[in-house]
Amino acid sequence: MTAADEIEMAILNKAMSEDKWFEAKAVIDRHPKVLDVDFGASRGGTPLHIAAKFGHVGIVEELVRLVKPEYLEIFDYYGYTPLATTATHTGSIPIAICMIHKNRTALAIPAQRPWQIPVTLALFCGHNKLGRYLYSVTPLEVLKPEDDSVVGPEFLRTCLRIGEFDVALHLLQRCPELLFAKDADRNSTIANIALSLPHSLHKSQLPFLKRWAYHYIKIPSTTTTGHFCVDIQQEGEGSRAGHQGMKEIYKMKLQHAQAAEILNLVCQNLMLLPDDNKNVIRTALNFAAEQENAEFVLRVTKANPELISLVTNVHTSFPVFFRTVVECRKAAVFSLFRGFRFKIMAAATAAEETTNNLLHAAASLAPDSYLSRISGAALQMQRELQWFKAVESVVDPGYRLHQNKKGLIPLEYFKENHKELRAQGEKWMKETASSCSVVGILIVTIMFAAAITVLGGNNQNSGYPMFMKEKLFKVFLISDALSLFSSTTSVLVFLGILTSRYAEEDFLYSLPTKLIIGLSTLFLSIATMMISFSATIMIMLHDNSSRLWVTLPLTMLASVPITVFVLLQFPLLVKVLFSTYGPSIFKKKVEEWP
Template sequence: MYKPKGPDPSSSMASVPLEEGKLDLSIKPGESEKKGNINDGVEIYVHLNKALQIGDWNAVKEFLNRHPHAISAKITVSDKTALHVATEAKHVHIVGELVKLMSEENLAIEDYEGCTALAQAAYIGNYRIAECLLGKNKDLISIPNNMGTIPVVLALYNGHLKLGRYLYFLTPLEILMANNGTSGASLLCVAIYSKALDIALGLVQLCPRLAVAQAQNGDSPFLALARMPDLFPSGYRLVFWKRWIYSSIHIQLAGPTDEICLNIQKLARNQSNDKETSASGLFSLNRLVSNLQAFLGIKHLYEMKLAHFLSHELLCRMTDPISISDTQQRATGMVHVAIVRAIMEGNFEFVFEIVKADPDLVWTHDEKSANIFSVAVEYRHAKIFSLIYGLDMKNALADSTDSLYHNNLLHMAGMLAPSTSLNHIPGAALQMQRELQWFKEVESIAPPWVRGNLNKECLTPRQLFTKNHEDMMGKGEKWMKDTASSCTVVGALIVTTMFAAAFTIPGGNDQNKGFPNFLNEKLFMVFIVSDALSLFSSSTSVLMFLGILTSRYAEEDFLEPLPRKMIIGLSTLFFSIAAMMTAFSAALFLMLHEQSWIFIPIICLASIPITLFVLMQFPPLVAMAISTYGPSIFDRKLKR
């Protein structure tokens, strides 16, 4: 891609008086005056350069009146013309005046990087300057820089979507399809990376074979889409209420997708100067988007689902050429590389749609000859691995080994998961549990002989698992013991307090009969019951935590026994704290029921410990319960 480099022209020239005698009037347009020193040819333009930099049109005009050839001369050491300098400085009014004075040929003069002024405008994202330049010479849209990058690609690469769409409408299709579609593939890649999915859809609709073409930098549209998991639902982890809103949003385009793509084609070929109409006509759903966003008030989720919808449409259209492409075309389009990359990124939708388009692609492998399910296991992407349940060749896939380490599918489950797949799991103990669940699940589908296979290190899958997870198991044991120790102290304090409270009841006892004075009060029964429940539940939690402290901590214990004890201990501890606060509030109300102005604030303060416990300990408790007793992380119901 084009990136400005080289010295600052103004900083490399000495400020000298302009002398008429130093001018060489035989200079040709687009050339700098060359003398003995490399800077001699540009020193005479120092005042012009500075005037262009600060936007002083009067000084520029005066200089050009005295030296008419300077309008097309290269006035900097990086071969920039006055038009280049004014464009780089973003002085629209000076660019407009220079364009009036210049011929169409002079507008196409390139600097030392092969960039025209339009390429410079595309790089900085100045819509008005690009509009001004193309208003006089539309051929500028097709001139690439020294790296073969055309202006529309430069604009999108640098994040200027509005300018990129405008340039896309004016770029001839034959330019995009030249050299086996190199420029078109480059545009398609950068449109995907910049999330300009409307342009990407239009391009694929115009020419489907761009999907298997190779970009200027060796990239490919398939690889670009595979590297963007956030364009698909599997790339996001939404909380439950956002998932509910997301699922309730319905994307309704103003017409069928084919019709919209056809409109894009017409707009793309439209050479009209009505740019505002073209820009607003990109999608007829723009007003619908605004209205729905205002109605829902959830702009981010709507934009996310719209991007997911368009990405799915784009992916489906890109997979159409796969069934008719040959081996060479797939290699050029990097289809196999893209599949492996999508698995590494966890891009389930990409893998699913491509394998569905051509089931033979299930035998895709990486550079180590590991099949796609081995890669899915290595990077711990459960949804992608679940695709194996719909296949009839599970044994063959599980038995195949990579060429580098001779690891089979079960060996891959014995390797340590990447940190990115474990970061969302709280606590080392739960991470160890998840690793065991992976190993057990892969082991359940592997044929018996696979479990005893040796890899290059002469290790069975189970031995490899033990070796790689030794450190994690130690951290899990420490996490369990630290948590249990802390909670044991809290539970013991509650046991002591609640036991004492049962004999120091509010209101005291009748001196004659020994019965509580508030025995007939309903709130007194609430106090007694809450006290008893808190005592019993805290005692249970202490026993559970003691059981955790005295456990043997074998690998299998992390799968269910240890999490079960922790779930029971935390649940009963939480219940005991809530019951203790209830008993405290009931006792307080019995004694201060006529002083509500004191009672109510104190009751509110009593909820603080419960809230703090919920905020700190409840999320790990829920995560542990779901991980232990919730649905499997694998979907066995996926069909072929």
């Protein structure tokens, strides 16, 4: 290409990027070869690629009229056809319609990788409306898993990841064999369902009003029975709702219903399985364990009871499934297996190659992603002990003394793996106790001084306090005594925390209980101290005409320390109380396998 040609091409590109068709057409008239198929392929891109990238519908329509259908099959420098460029850049449906009418073959031409057909690219890049339209016009044969094609499985994986469950459900109902087909990473669609559906099978933790709205919002039956609508905005209560929150709840409930239908479809195709497909289910169950998708495990094993052997077979599954459940602290799945009527945990305790049994797996340190959700190293240590004790309760007693390759029984292995966390828990507990002790000692000093310094002095004749007959004086005495006794108790309890031995077992009940008592008595001492102060002020101003105007602001100010303590320390008290004496992290009542 000559220098003059390069200049003309630069003018053409600039005109198309600025949506100036007449200037672009003038260049094309002077150099018609720019629209030749061979010319565009040799340059690694065509004017149509540029127009598609900028989303200029008018220019695209004019160019499509001038070119041959093969022109839409040319790859640019990055390996994209004009339709693929539209799918990745602008997501323009009118441009896509124009190109497809010219050449429908472009729907099946992949981009850089064999599975990157336009419909998958559009959804992957966030152009959901275009993706839904392209799916409606893409031939089913393109997505079928023939000759080990990964196009369909990759498309389904993309749909599951971005929450387009109705599209995935519609395709799976049309082509159920895709359930066992594998994507580019050699993961089956069922495995991707196990990975993608955990958070879409149940409603999230919503406030009361939103839970009420979630319960009463009606989902059209067509949205959960394989019906597919090109427009991403479904008709119904969700689209009519004016409030954005209602739309979100409607969308959430719709996704939950569609996810449940996908799981139903999986279960319907698990009755008769060859050995190869059983291996697919085994992998899917392992993925479900990683994601704590207990419902997937339960429904799949109920659909085909023979599949339960895939996770209870000691020689093939313990190193993967049970180790994943126990080491990654998947409480919901663990609770499910505790609820099975037959004893599988005894089998699961069998040793693997490193001679670690199930209790050794429980003695390992939990992943950081799990521990980071728990506040404070002491509570993390407590949760680790709770998990270890729960697993210990289901294994045979003999396995508690079983030694691994290092010669350690499970409890010793637990202590070895939790040395650093135990030290961090001790530091956290001591720092908390020291800080609270300072406040407690200060309150003890103040309230003891207030008790021995009688308000208003004593009667010289009787020796009794001057305000002995005042009701507010009795309030002062009672609140002062309560504050003194409770603050003294809190100081002693915190002293007990500082002098504890800090053995691993102490983090289970002993130390948390002391912290609960210390924080509770400290809160009581602060509250009663403020009551005592308010009573004192009211007694001093009992004959003052401006008593109300003085005592009311002072009483309100007296509530500030209580409020500050509640905001800063009360959440900690609730967390410790809930973690120690609240509901177990393991469900006692779980749905049993029949």
